[in-house]
Amino acid sequence: MAINFENGLGIHQYSLGIRAQRAEVLSSNIANSNTPGYKARDVDFASAMNSARSHQQGLQMSQTTDKHFDLKALSQEHVQFRVPNQPDTGDGNTVDSQQEQAAFMQNSLEYQMSLGFLESKFSGMRKAIRGD
Template sequence: MIDRLTESLNFYSQALNLRAERQKVLASNIANSDTPGYKARDFDFASALHAAVDGQHAATQGGLQGGLPLATTEPGHIAGRGPASPAAGGIDLAYRNPMQPSLDGNTVDMNVERVQFMDNAVHYRADLQILGSQIKGLKSAMEPPR
């Protein structure tokens, strides 16, 4: 029962995690727009989401065990694994190709970064609303009839 609930919410929860990570990357680009030699970074959201959902599905099927190994400080501690994080899961950050490279080597184009930042924020909010409506639907399905 719990596995089915987790599976039904998995896609949008993974999407929210990846949107948050992408927002951090884009914010870093914007913050470093005046840093000489800074190279703008981003990642392909669709392929990262596909990999995250496939990895989570394999982990719930008893295959891969996702997440980072937890550090143990004493020999008696039980070894375990932490939750799978998109940042730790190996998102391939790529350098963005500049349309107009600057003389100081900075490749951040503020117009592109602002558009990407707002687009990602709008998608984050939409994913959050969809996930909220799914949770409300599941709650109403579990409530006894009145």
């Protein structure tokens, strides 16, 4: 009997990819906190997860077989400009360093949590295969 990773892993595989993309966007915001005219961006996690759920395909890459994951969930369509919490300082930059660092830390914790969920899913599959 074949193992269906789509059913076995559920939505956690997509969550992990979206969290990784969000980490890149947030770190870009932090790196550009002093760049004049830079606009802070963020990933709309809810819409990215809804998109992943509706596609249930995942991440878009070159597919040599229809069993490969589809990476569409990680497209830039879910990256949006953030509405600033503070007034413009005069240089057009909308990055609030403290907010970005807090969001980055929260995202890191959620990324680790997603890894933990995936690890437990794989552990369960391993036990099922071995008959433990």
